Structure formats: C-alpha cells, structure tokens
Amino acid sequence: MFSKDRRIIYRRRIKGFWEEFSHNRIGFLGLVLLLIFVVMAVFAPWLTPYDPVVAPRVADGFAAPSWMTIFPQYSEYPYTIETYPYWEIETGSDFVEIFPGKDVELKLRTTESTSTEVSLTSSFDYPYSVPPNAFVITFDLGVQNAKNVWYSAKLFLVNPNGTALRVWFEPYRNSTQLNLSVIVESVDYWLVKSLGYPDPKAINLARMMFADPTEGEYKLVLNISFVPEEGTRLAEADVNIYSTSVFIPGLVHGILGTDFSGADVFSQLIYGSRISLAIGILAATIETFLGIIVGVTAGYWGGTTDEALMRVVDILLCLPGLPLLLTLVKLYGKNVFYIVIFIAMFGWLGLSRTIRSQILSIRESTYIECAVASGAKRSYIMFKHLIPNIAPIAIASMVLSVPGGILAEASLSFLGFGDPRVPTWGKMLNYAFGHGAFENFAWWWAIPPGVAITLICLAFVFMGFAIDEVINPRLRRRR
C-alpha cells in the first residue's frame, strides 16, 4: 500500500515523535497509567478469583479490606469462615446405627415402641474476639424408607460458654421419604420471631450468640428423635445428613472489602476496567471517524456543503447531551452497545470543527495547488494529501476524547441508566451512593471506583496533552 520511501518517512517520523514523547514526563506517566489499566483488563480473571457478574457473597456486607487489620481497632476483626464440619456422635442409641463423618448416615431399626433420640455434634473454631454480624448454616437432610415411625429434628448452636440456641427444627413427620435443603440464616426475620423476640429487627442473633466469650470453640448439635407408631412391629428409617456447611461472613475481606451485599469489591474494580477501556476507545474511534468525514468534507468542499454541515453541527451542539442520552437509553433499552453508539453520536461535533479548520488552512498550501493544477481528482487529494496531514491532530483529538466517553458512560451508570448486566465503575458508585456506603462509612467501596475513573481519564488526558505539546511547537516548554 505504501511505497518503500513512504514507509521510511513514516517510520522516521514515528521514531522522532516517540523520542520527543518519551521525554515528556507527563505523557510518559499517562502511558504508564494506561498500561496498568490494560493489564488489569486483560488479566482480570487471573487477578481475582471472583466474577463480579455473579457477585457471590464472600463476606458480610460492608466488610472492610483485610489489610485494615494492621490497625489496632481492626486487628480482631473476623475473616470469613466457611467450614464443612465433621459430625460426631454425641449421644447414640441402641436402635440406630450411625456412620459419622462429613456426611452422616443413620439407620433406625427397632421393634420396640419406645421413642429414641440421637444427637450428633460438630464443632468449629471462632478465633476472633469481635463477633460476626450473621451466620449461615446449611445442610441437606434426606430420609428414606421411613416405615411406621414419626421423626423430627432440631439444630442447636452452642457457644463456648455452653449457651445453646435452637436455630432450626423440623416438626414430627412420618412420610416415607423426605428431602430437605435446610438453610439457617441468623438474620431471618421469622427465625428470630419464632424464638420469642417480638421485635426481630432489633435483634442480631449472631452478635447475641457470639458473645461472652466470643472467641472459642462453637458446637453444632443436631438432635434427631424417632417415635415408632403404636403397635408396630418394625420401625425403620434411613437418614442422611450431607453437605453441611457453616458460613460466617467475615467483617474483613480481600483487598478492597465488600459492598452492601457482601460481594467482593476488588473484583468489581478490576473487571470494570474492561468496560471503561472498551467503551472509551470504541466511542472515541467512532467519534474520530465521524469527525474526520464531516470535517474534511466541510473543509475541502467548502461552499454550501460547508455551510450546511456546519449549521447541522451548530444545531446538534445546542442539544442537551446528558438528558438526551438518558432519554435515548430509556427509549432503546439499557444495552451497552447502544450506549456506545449514543455517546459517539454526541461526541464527534467538536472534532469536526477542529479538523475542518485544519483543512481550511492546509487547503491554501502550495502543494495542494500544485496537485489541483496537475489535474488530481478531489478524492485523490483528500486521501493522499489532506488526510495524512491531519492524522497527527486527529490522533491527538482521539486520545483526548476517550475520557469524555468514559465519563459519559460513568455518568449514565451512576444515574442508574447503564447496562445492568455489565460491571462498571459508574454502577459501583451508583450502588454505593444508593445503598448506604456513606452511612456505613464504607470508603473502600465508594472511593476506589471514582479514583479508578479519574486515573484512567487522566491517563488519556496526560497522553493527549503530551502529544499536543509535541505536535504544537508553540506550547513546548523551555527545558
């Protein structure tokens, strides 16, 4: 496409440009910042194990970053505890065969009509002196081949002091088969109510239980009772308890803590870089493309075309950007691709003006006159002469318009008009603002996304500024 001489000239120009640019401290800083974010975006899955779209609950809501534990008031804050405890036999029965372990099997075989009870116990350690805000105990209970017997179960949480709390019970049943997936949440309104507290909202079960002392060994006690039916000869049942887990969401977690729902903030931050970069660069590219087309056409064709195009630009400039953007999103849906297009639709206007004025000044150059005089077609002049000459300005403008796109998307997301499927920094700020990050003083959630947006925009601003200084000799600083 380019002749060998051209290639040499371009290579030399680029090399010369690079020499100037790399000496510009601000521009270099911008480039470094950009590279950091690119690395963040590309290596996101390796940088963090959590997927922000799924946003699993990794700790308690508003958990502080884990490195805060170096400060004295945070040193005893608990990390998330997730264990799969091992059941042991506390009280056995002659009529029940018990196979202990992580998964427990119970076999009831009795000919007597007396009721019998077994209890299993498992324990876990809570090594912190600060109590958690919640706990979640889950297990699956399966009953098979239950014949002629009524059975029920209860679960207790026992703290190191011996205080026991009945956190779950299943009333007597006699169905042949039963499959239960039990989830005990300490914040469950009905659970607290059923324990006799008239105002469940004022009670925090976890804090109540994990106190005096907080630190120590906690036990889970599972009581299962069997009552054989009257006048039966053989009562039997096979009971399975499996997938037991104790989840105590921690109050500290990860590099940047958690948001209101307990999802990891750091992963949201890392993945957010993908969207920002993608949207910013894509929008800027479209804008530059449009701006060049309109600017060159207006500048070179001149006359009525120029007038008409500039009038259109003037009118479009009068339209209120953000409000219209909001309306368009509402109209066409919160889809990230549409958002990019809408942003680009509003952003190319300034560029077309800049390019047009540049074209106007080049147009009068002698070498253009020569080309015209020697019979070159308009399109030839446009592509071979004009466009390569405006390339530096176009590139500088493109770099400088990326922050605009990123900020526009961030504003949309912040107001709640962004694509809800996509993790962006604006969305993080939206949630932080709306879900009480301030009231809970969760600065790790509210501040990093804003800082990230600032830094990524600054990266492009710095680079654009440096490119401008290199291209425009008047602004060069005297060294």
Added chain:
Amino acid sequence: MAILDVQNLKMYFETLRGHVQAVDDISFKMNKGDALGLAGESGCGKTSAALTILRLLPWNGSVVGGGVFFDGVNILEMSPEKFRDEFRWKRISVIFQGAMNALHPTMRIGTQISEPIISHEGVTKEEAYNRAARLLDLVGIGASRIDRFPHELSGGMKQRTVTAMALACNPELVVADEPITALDVIVAAQVMRVMAELQKKLNLSMVFISHDLSMLAETCNKIAIMYAGKIVELGDVVAIYKEPLHPYTERLIGAFPSVIGEKKELAAIRGFPPDLLHPPSGCRFHPRCPYAMPLCKSIEPSLIETDNSGHSVACHLVKA
C-alpha cells in the same frame, strides 16, 4: 557630546546548543541629529543590536560586555524601573518591523498613541488625545481617524501610525527596525518621505535598520555595515558608497542593480552567512572573501579609522 555612544557591546543568546554570538564587540557613536543606518544581511545582528540598546531582549539574551551610553548615562546598568520611567519612549522610542502586529488589535489607535503620553508626562486624557491627533496629522493620516482600530487601516497607514506613536513623547532617539520592508514600493516611498521630513523637522536622531542599501543611502548621513555580529565598516554615507573599503561592503553595493549606468552582471556574494554558534576564526568574512589572506584566517581585524572623516573599517587589507 554624543547622544548615543555604544562601546564594545557584546550580547549572546543562550540556546540548548551553546551561545549564539549575535552581537560581538560593536562600537559606534552618534551625534544629535544624526541618521545612522545599520545595514547588513538577515541574521547579521543588526536587530539584535537594536534590541540590546533598547533593553527589549528575550529571556535568553544576555549582555556579556560593554556599555551603551545615552547622553553620557550607561542605560544598560540602571534598574529596569528607572529605565522604563525615564527613558522608554520619553527619550528613546522604537518603530518596529511589521507594524501590522505591533499595534494592539482591540485598542483604538488614539488610545494607543496617547497611552505613553499619559503615563510618562501625567497630562490629562484630553490633552494627550489632542497631541495624538496632531501627530496623526503630522504623519499624514489625519486626526479624523483617531478613533479607528488598526484593522481598519491599510499597511502603509499602519506603518505611519506606528511612526506617529513613536514620536508621542518627543523622544531624542528613534530606532526604526526595517520600517518599510513589509510595504510595497510606492507606499514605502511615501512612508520614507514622511520619516525623512520628520527627522529633519524635529532634529531627531534616528537609527535605521535595513538591508536595503538604497533606502539607507537616501535617508542616512552615517552608515554602519554589520556582518556576523560585527561592524565591518563605519562612516559617512557618501564616503562609503563612493569608496567602499571592506570587501563585504563592496560586494553588497555591487549586489544592487543600478537603474542608470551600464549593464553589469549582478555580483552575488558566494557562500552563506556564518553560523554564529561557531563563528569562523579570525575575520568572520574570510570564508567568503575573494581577497582573503592567511592572516585573515588567524587574526581578527579591529575597526580602525582610515582618515579623519570618521571612516573606519575592519580589514587587514586596508592600511590605516
């Protein structure tokens, strides 16, 4: 006493690549009423010399030696404030090259002319305006145009406005830097006529900077020929034109075609003006001089008077 006595003035520009020896040890004297022409090619240092005298150097120019004595006082050594209040425009003024840009685009010319009058002489605005109006009459623009903006004037009118402005505070010395270079021939002749008349009428001392020897020949009574930051010949205008002593002067005069007289071949000076970062050794003209001797390469000739009429020349070929 001489109104302007420049003694061994040296001024260098500091650049990234070293010192540019723009004005290297120049000396000359002017008496009241003299019209001195400072002539030479582009880049020979004539504008730099003028800027040095006027203390209008850019940030990277510094005076490294010598002095400029105006009416006996070394104006280079006084504080900038003192120079600004007592000398600028009141006693020394400038007519800049390219008057198109020398005038402020959004101020009326009456305001611009009367501004220095008000600030230096403390007269009322009305009085200053009247004087400005009279000056505009003097240069031939007419007092009626006092409220015009510069963009409403033609090139020649702008140049004359700048001239009027330079005379606002009745200075003793006016430096005119290439006053007619940007004008076409007819307008240039008009402007020059005005300037020459004013000079005689007001008994002004003027320094004309130009590369146009023919213009200088008409208006000046003294000429200093500069080359590569040095004065190579200095003296009475008639003497220099009739009998140029320095080879450069000779070639310079020969380079201008004569309308009358026999047709001659245009004599160009071969070579290019020297790089003032690393000027040639010895006589700075020696690489281009047709009469160069080995001596010229090693020893720099000093400006020596050749006779009593004040005709000096810096050349080894000329015996004092």
Added chain:
Amino acid sequence: MREYIAKRVVVAVAVLFIVATLNFTIFQVIWAGDPTATMLDPEFTKEQKDMLKVQYGLTEPLHIRYFKYLQNVFTWNFGFSFKSMGPVAEELSWRLTNTILLLGVATIGTIMVGISIGVFAGSRRGSKADVFALGMGLFADGVPTFFIQMIFLLFFSYLMYLWFGFQLFPSRHMHSVPPPTDAVAYMADVAWHLAMPALSLIVAAFGGWALYVRNLMIDALTQDYITTARAKGVKERSVLYRHAFRSILPPISTIITLSIPGIVTGAVITEYIFTWPGIGSWYLSALTADDFPVVQAVLFIYAVLVIICNLVADLLYGVLDPRIRVGVRR
C-alpha cells in the same frame, strides 16, 4: 454589527423550532406510535382524557397535531404531569428558578476563579502558579464531577458528623425543613444549602478554565504588540491586564459558549446527588417514572437555555471584538 446580531438571532430561533420538532418526533412519533401513551396518563378519567385529546389534537392527522404541539409549547403549555396531576408549567417555573440559582452561582464562581488563576499563571510561566494551573486543568479533565461531589458529601456531611458531631454543610435539599419564615433567614438558609453543591462544581471545573486562559495568555504575551507596549514603558501590570488580557476576551467568550451545554446538562447529576429541587432531578425522576410530559418539557427547556446562553455569548463576542463591532470603514 447589526448584521451579526440579526444573523445570530435568526439562527437561534430556527434552532428552537428544530428542537421543538425533534421533541415532537421523539415522543409522539417514534416512541410508541400511539401518542396517547406519552401524552395522557392512563390514570386520568375519561373526561380528562377526552379534554386533553382535543387540546393536543391527538385524534387529528399528524400535521395538525404538530401545529397544535408547537402552539402549546410556545404558549408555555406543557401539559399535565402524570405523577402530580398538575400542570407541568407551574412546577417548571419554580424548579427552573432553583436550577438557575445553583448553576448561576457555580458558573460565575468557576469563571472568576479560573480566569484569575489562568491570567496569573500565564504571566509567570514555569512558576508554581503555572504548574498548579496546569495540574488543576488536567485534573478537571479527568476526575468525574460527581465523584468530587460524592467526596464532598462524604467529608463535609458524614465524616464531619462522625468526628465532630455536626455537619458543616447540609447534605440534602435546598432549605431546612421546615424552612425559616423570615425572608433574610430564609435566604441565608438557602445560601448555606447552596454552598456545597456550588463549591463542588467550582472545584471540579475551575481547572479547565485556568488552563485555557493560561494558554491564551501565553500566546498573547508572545505577540508583537506586547513587546511594543513594553517598549513604550507601560508598567508590567498594565501590560498584563490592559494589553494582554484584553486581547483574549473574545476567545474567552467563545469558551463560555462551548461550555454552557456541559454546565447545563451536568446539573442533572449534581441535583441528583444533593437532592436539589431543580429541573435536573425532576427530569431524572420523571424519566424513571415514565412521566412523559415532564420529560418533554424539561428537554425543551434545556435546549432553550443552551440556545439563549449561546446567543448571549455570541453577542458578547461581537461586542468585545472590535473587528466585528465596528466592521471596516475605509
């Protein structure tokens, strides 16, 4: 000059029409195809709907509808809000005042601070002031305004409350609840509530102005007429203000023109964060609640604001640049 003004006014009016048409197109033509969805609240009674149908001309062909629409808009009749059931124009008026109050104070503050710093920095190139102006300028281009506002809120309202037990500035609304009855006390109360939003806007934006003005000043100071002024013995301060600054006034009014749309539309977010009762927050809540008459009205008003400010800035430019003001008389 007269020609200049006339041309600008004509263009402004034309743009107004075009914006109104655009509004009409979006909401009555594109949206649902059925304008009743966007113009009439489904909750209105049948009588109300019928009356409105006549008023908007909804049952009539497109061109008559368009004409009726223009008629309504230019007589300040924007219909009835779905949410409040009241006339849009009424609420629009007092909300508009609030927005203009906030934006006016913020813009004037930004311009004053920005220009002062810019002039100072431009005259002392390389100094600390210059670096500061450069830094703030770059900063203003990068940091999102709403983030600064969040930090302001976090610090001045919540943190101060946490640490010192009181809020330096209130975090919501335009006045205390209940508002003071005394006129002076009321104004002071509003001013106190205005402080944080306005300050945050100024902090976010002054850098851009400072940088732009600084560049203009540097450019101006390299011009020949500045050297002339110095040669004339004009005092340095005068050179700076009377000569250099004066010559950059025309491009400054250009930058006002270019930044008005941004300021006006950015108010949406500011009003949202500080719950300032202006047209921005109204627009947002209306859009979320499908209150279309309000949405249309505010969009139109926004465009009108932008057009008016552009017109004023253009006229200002014409006044400030004598090449336009006086033209050329030979």
